[in-house]
Amino acid sequence: MAQRASTASKKSAQVSAEIIKDLHERMVRIRLFETEAGKLMEAGRLPGFLHLYVGQEAVAAGVMSALRDDDQITSTHRGHGHAVAKGVGFREMYAELYGRVTGACLGRGGSMHINDLTRGMLGANGIVGAGVPIAVGAAFAARYKGEDSVAVTFFGDGATNIGAFHEGANMAAILGLPVVFVCENNGYAEFTPQSGHMLLTDVADRAAAYGMPSVIVDGMDAVAVHRAAAEAVERARTGAGPMMIEAKTYRYFDHQGVKGLRHPYRSDEEVAEWKSRDPIDLIEARAVADGTATRPELDDVWRRTRDEIAEAIAYAEASPLPDPADLLLNVYSG
Amino acid sequence: MAQRASTASKKSAQVSAEIIKDLHERMVRIRLFETEAGKLMEAGRLPGFLHLYVGQEAVAAGVMSALRDDDQITSTHRGHGHAVAKGVGFREMYAELYGRVTGACLGRGGSMHINDLTRGMLGANGIVGAGVPIAVGAAFAARYKGEDSVAVTFFGDGATNIGAFHEGANMAAILGLPVVFVCENNGYAEFTPQSGHMLLTDVADRAAAYGMPSVIVDGMDAVAVHRAAAEAVERARTGAGPMMIEAKTYRYFDHQGVKGLRHPYRSDEEVAEWKSRDPIDLIEARAVADGTATRPELDDVWRRTRDEIAEAIAYAEASPLPDPADLLLNVYSG
């Protein structure tokens, strides 16, 4: 039913140098954004919760590199990676994490509600599965208006057990809407392994319940993800309807925050094994091997990004707090 | 994935005469109960809504004949057939439709809430899909208490699009509970044909999304349904987990009430074609042909049932109305 990973990744050989570099840069941007956010949180400088994306970078980078600016995405509680990859600026993202009025939500939303309508980022979401039908609605609007943009909805393995996912998938299928369903299967829903929340090995097999094609990709291989996404997006854009991509991936940090020492829900070996296939290491090795980029070029991406992040954090810290007098701002329109 | 109807019905040859008679009687009881209820409604003697089961009798009869009294069922808005087949009395059912204090719900619930805990009938339900997780809970309780009863949940084709179905199916699967999922696919959700609410031809294919086996049966053939149900129940009872049965069936009357003249959502030919395979006609022909019963014996079932129904309606009509002074009865326990 679902194409196997091998099938999809075989084609991963044939992408341009430009795309490889693009994928690399998106991933580095996510990695550094998240690592710094984690440090700030551990230093007690950020309020609220952080669900960090480190480890899963290839998915956001691979999918977003296949999208246009006017394509829409809906995201999850673990949304920073999607936002960064979709082009949301570091400044407004950090400022939001700091609760500053210059933030992406004017300090009102925090980590779980980061959005940027100018970038087609229709928001992270604190409710598991809730973004799925919203993406279906965005795709509906595109078709209704005669535009050819598509909508992509990201969700975890755990999220496929909630009703909104099921309803949204069936709705997209029966209406034949341009939606790409991207399951980031990191093997866990919080602290429950996939085997504890569903009997299937491959979430992609759920697509058949909606008459939707699906593909499984190596979620640590940004190129493989990019190719699968490009295909699914092309299908959707040309009116062939929705499709599901399952990307097998892993999160390095805890469900929330950076380190989780409380409950050994996964082994050190498991973590180490996944890290040995780090998505950024993989693409760098490949880029250097095939001459797409030199080591110094790659290092430069890290350096530039680090500088940009340092600047953005300084900007956030220097930004004013919201004024409590404006508590009722934006509750209603008009 | 799902066994095809042919596979399941082949075995339908080998059931005992006793079971054939049992199936016949259950179906006649449903048919007459519903036909009379429909007449009473058209005569303006029953308040509220009625979703009649006529046409689908083979499903309730086939499943219920495979159950024990201590097995539990949850039902739907179209619940009379399930209740009758599970052994709920005509008196309390009619009395409930009349809103009398002698009714199955003391007149508080009406058609959509008929229940009988002594018969393992955990209630009709006015909310599409809502009975599914409740059956999962009943099955959980049975296993928890070390009992070997099973739970059966009935739902329509349309109901498989709602979140509660999806969540309940996955929950039963991952917990390995003794639940049998019976989809009564009558081809319509209200006035929307199946092709308008899902892309699949066979609802049974949805079971795979939960790692659950499934089977498709001819829902006009009570014997076929009985055999499929007996197998699924046996599996569940012996700890092999949940299974889904899709019974392809048809409702003769309108979604609600008896005749629907407003919107020609289905053709006369379609209705006639299904009626030509009437489940009661089928079993009677078979019973007479193979000598299981004589025509007079079968007629006697109709006559006895008619008498019982006339008596039950008289009982209901003679029953007192609830006392408005008792408005707050049973809102709380204790």
Add this chain to the structure above:
Amino acid sequence: MTTTTEAPAVATRKLTYVKAFNEGLAQAMREDDNVFVAGEDVAGYGGVFRMFDNLLDEFGPRRMIDTPISEAALVGLGVGAAARGLRPVVDLMFMDFIGVCLDQIVNQAAKMKYMFGGALSVPLTITTASGAGLGAAAQHSQSLEAWLAHVPGLKVVMPCDAYTAKGLTVSAIRDDNPVVVMLNKVLLGSTGEVPEEIYGIPLGRAHTARQGSDVTVIALGRMVGEALAAADELSAEGVEIEVIDPRTVQPLDTETMFASVRRTHRVLVVHEAVTFGGLGAEIAAQIQDAVFDYLDAPVLRIGAPFSPVPFSPVLEKAYVPDRARIAQGCRRLLERS
């Protein structure tokens, strides 16, 4: 687009409540191509309450969408489409079904603008049928406006007659916020004068349906008609009651209520919902706070008793407030000195 055309003064013909709704919706669809309707059996069948009759013929399947039984996805579809600039009208058939999709209404539609720092609007209209009286029992008869009115970001309207069914629906669709339009099932076939042209009734403004000097009765939805009937009965006894129809329960026009109470000194609030935690509580709390010194008697609330809606008509009749209970409440208020 939050301007509302004020209603024309002269009505020209009688229409049923449901046809008035339907006409308002159709005119709003003609006015703005961004308006579409989605729901279960709204297109081909025209809605189980005939709310959407003939709209498929006029607007076609692009704008009239039949959906699967998937209320969470249905509302979500509306949220996403609204976020992208359309003006969806999403139908929930029975209000009782909001339990399966409240997250999309409350955590998504209502909060999105706020959480996103004002980056967008969610001009979503949700239509639904509420109320008891048809023997539809506990899961098909509820009036749950108190839940919705407690949610910042939502607006809620409760048309009491054909005229308001049309005007409030038009305003709901034109409004840039998520608005829930609670039609009343018992009123669907009731008739009233309705202007032919499109008109909006301003949201958040109460209407004094009858003037009187002795008692103020604030009535929601179908209870407006019951209150007017009670007023006739009381008038024969020499008691003149003022009937206020809030029309919109979120935002709630309390100023009109306060002004009335300052004149009458006595007030009764009536709604179909159960009294405990109903909007009568909010209205009573605000009135006693704002015009405490004008009150000659405590604010009296009339609502349903604290039980699910019973099926048996004899119980249902005792359950839902009516003109007799309203009249009796007014008399009690007047007895109190």
Add this chain to the structure above:
Amino acid sequence: MTTTTEAPAVATRKLTYVKAFNEGLAQAMREDDNVFVAGEDVAGYGGVFRMFDNLLDEFGPRRMIDTPISEAALVGLGVGAAARGLRPVVDLMFMDFIGVCLDQIVNQAAKMKYMFGGALSVPLTITTASGAGLGAAAQHSQSLEAWLAHVPGLKVVMPCDAYTAKGLTVSAIRDDNPVVVMLNKVLLGSTGEVPEEIYGIPLGRAHTARQGSDVTVIALGRMVGEALAAADELSAEGVEIEVIDPRTVQPLDTETMFASVRRTHRVLVVHEAVTFGGLGAEIAAQIQDAVFDYLDAPVLRIGAPFSPVPFSPVLEKAYVPDRARIAQGCRRLLERS
């Protein structure tokens, strides 16, 4: 099984709120094998708030069930199991998630006994964490007790400290009705004296947390502590306030409130939920009705402003009521003659 052991008089040691909850739950599980717990990460992980720490070790996987992210099925599992005689404890983690499963709570659990003509009971306990103060923003910080208290058939408790967290949880589990236990997230780590033995706190009975003669403050959940702090502050000014903790908001012990107001003549209600449509409205409405002639000033309500819960701590602090606002409210009430 609706009897409740009255709490022993002497407390022996301090425990955190969350440990007190956990201890009560564990003792109720020891008391009755029919009690089991289901929810997301409640077993292996012990709950994201550590509410279920160590319970898997003691009770094993038969009684501690980790479930998929499927709240509708989770509550439904509880309803079905309760209908079949078990006493499920079902955890919803954050109260904000009830939007995805409210149908099972409201249309199934709450109404089943009534709709079924009394044929069964639904002894289901739903635990959840509510309230703002952790920077968790609009979808993880709500206090939605007003929705639940408006539903006939449900009971709702709001423990304000470690002692009540244990006792109300035990009573909720022993009760034969669906009861929602709203823990408060900010209080989880707060400590208080808690008896070691199992005890229940009667549902539906308010507790006078502090006696005073000048103003009655009725405070829900975490606001009880804020009210007591305000009382200390006011006491220094020579003003003695009486603090009433309803403990159970459905059923609501209004008699205790009325009796207090008859003595103090002034009353303030405070809760975390938004003021509009919050339970303060119901309490105010009942008080002005029942003891109108005793009131020297209108009932004053303090709650959150009408907006979603903001993320930025500076806004969140301004959003949630606190001791300062309560004290100020009391002063305002006293100024009014």
